[in-house]
Amino acid sequence: MKSPIPDYLDEVLEDLRSDTGGATAQYIPELAAADPDRLAAAITTTSGATYTAGDVGTEFSIQSISKPFAYAAALMDRGLEKVLSSVGVEPSGEAFNELSLEGGTHRPKNPMINAGAITTHSLLVGRGAAQASRVEHVLDLFSRLAGRTLRVDEEVCASELAEADRNLAIAHMLRTYGVLEDDPHDVVEGYTRQCSILVGVRDLSMMSATLATGGVQPVTGERVMTPEVARQVMAVMAAAGMYDAAGDWLTRVGIPAKSGVAGGMVGVLPDQVGIGTLSPRLDEHGNSRRGSEIFARLSRDMGMHLFAPGQGRLDAVTAREGEHSTVLATQGTVQFTAAAELLDLMAEVVQDAVVELDVSAVHSFTDVGRRMTLEGLRRLRLEGHAVRLHDPGSVLPQPDLGDGSLPDLV
Numbered sequence: 486m487k488s489p490i491p492d493y494l495d496e497v498l499e500d501l502r503s504d505t506g507g508a509t510a511q512y513i514p515e516l517a518a519a520d521p522d523r524l525a526a527a528i529t530t531t532s533g534a535t536y537t538a539g540d541v542g543t544e545f546s547i548q549s550i551s552k553p554f555a556y557a558a559a560l561m562d563r564g565l566e567k568v569l570s571s572v573g574v575e576p577s578g579e580a581f582n583e584l585s586l587e588g589g590t591h592r593p594k595n596p597m598i599n600a601g602a603i604t605t606h607s608l609l610v611g612r613g614a615a616q617a618s619r620v621e622h623v624l625d626l627f628s629r630l631a632g633r634t635l636r637v638d639e640e641v642c643a644s645e646l647a648e649a650d651r652n653l654a655i656a657h658m659l660r661t662y663g664v665l666e667d668d669p670h671d672v673v674e675g676y677t678r679q680c681s682i683l684v685g686v687r688d689l690s691m692m693s694a695t696l697a698t699g700g701v702q703p704v705t706g707e708r709v710m711t712p713e714v715a716r717q718v719m720a721v722m723a724a725a726g727m728y729d730a731a732g733d734w735l736t737r738v739g740i741p742a743k744s745g746v747a748g749g750m751v752g753v754l755p756d757q758v759g760i761g762t763l764s765p766r767l768d769e770h771g772n773s774r775r776g777s778e779i780f781a782r783l784s785r786d787m788g789m790h791l792f793a794p795g796q797g798r799l800d801a802v803t804a805r806e807g808e809h810s811t812v813l814a815t816q817g818t819v820q821f822t823a824a825a826e827l828l829d830l831m832a833e834v835v836q837d838a839v840v841e842l843d844v845s846a847v848h849s850f851t852d853v854g855r856r857m858t859l860e861g862l863r864r865l866r867l868e869g870h871a872v873r874l875h876d877p878g879s880v881l882p883q884p885d886l887g888d889g890s891l892p893d894l895v
């Protein structure tokens with residue numbers, strides 16, 4: 486059998502093919518000349534399967550989609566506190582190439598607009614770092630996120646640099662406010678190289694799937710960033726990824742996303758998927774017109790929305806009386822809700838009963854699910870219950886009850 490997912494993606498692209506509204510980015514000559522009819526989509530799941538449709542082999546410059554990933558690099562290089570002292574996390578409500586600084590601090594409002602992304606680039610590696618080492622650094626990180634070696638398109642870079650007055654003006658303003666500590670020309674050149682890294686939709690879906698897993702590249706298995714960094718990046722994408730259309734986007738589509746002026750887009754749903762699309766014609770906000778439509782379709786057809794409730798529970802908890810014990814069984818992914826229910830059932834266990842926790846049908850515990858479950862077992866033990874654990878798949882590693890002792894394994 487052939488998976489129907491690529492067929493579905495083909496169908497979505499076919500439905501959109503006749504929409505030729507919008508235009509390629511005109512302010513960068515190399516992008517203005519791009520083939521506007523290119524159309525592609527890729528979805529990578531957190532378990533590493535990728536489904537594609539359309540012009541999957543087409544490479545294009547990453548442009549502003551580099552911003553969330555460079556932000557991740559800056560967070561890893563300099564720490565959250567330092568990065569937050571230079572760049573805020575509020576939606577700007579303005580176009581991506583406005584200065585959009587906060588009153589008082591003069592911090593750029595967020596790292597997804599040019600002012601914030603130029604500042605973020607200047608934070609890479611360390612103060613005064615050479616341009617080449619910053620560019621190498623993001624190239625290396627993006628390659629690890631994509632799972633293959635990427636490169637800079639020097640022609641696109643030269644084309645943009647020849648017309649970079651606006652970004653240079655922004656960088657000079659940032660320098661006068663002391664937000665930018667390094668040479669504005671050098672930083673804008675490095676930032677423009679970062680924007681000129683070539684990717685395809687498959688690279689984009691892999692990169693965002695790595696955010697979705699909380700930092701582990703789903704195919705290579707490499708931990709590329711911590712869950713805390715991935716969370717910060719996804720949250721900022723949700724708040725400010727779609728520039729002045731961020732609120733409309735988050736409510737209507739609900740997939741934290743980032744667009745680039747070459748027509749690419751990435752989107753991410755934590756614990757589910759990373760998405761990459763390409764269609765070079767842009768709308769009035771500078772977002773890919775058909776790319777945005779692909780996301781809207783996925784949201785509508787596939788329930789892919791950050792706030793979509795009613796997706797069904799991912800867990801279950803049951804209690805039954807065994808021959809010599811009260812058996813509490815959990816299933817699926819044990820997070821806060823299931824663990825809370827389990828703790829309520831534990832609270833009802835009759836005095837002196839032997840309690841067996843059966844986790845043989847559990848897929849995994851979240852950190853909080855694990856801690857709550859172990860705390861329940863510890864309290865039962867303290868109250869004098871014999872506590873047993875049935876865990877043939879070792880989904881509850883190191884079930885230490887807090888005093889160094891372990892439950893009896895059955």
Ligand code: GLN
Pocket residue numbers: 547548549550581582599645652677680744745746747771
């Ligand atoms: N390199 C582009 C710029 O700085 C990126 C903008 C974008 O993709 N929105 O103008």
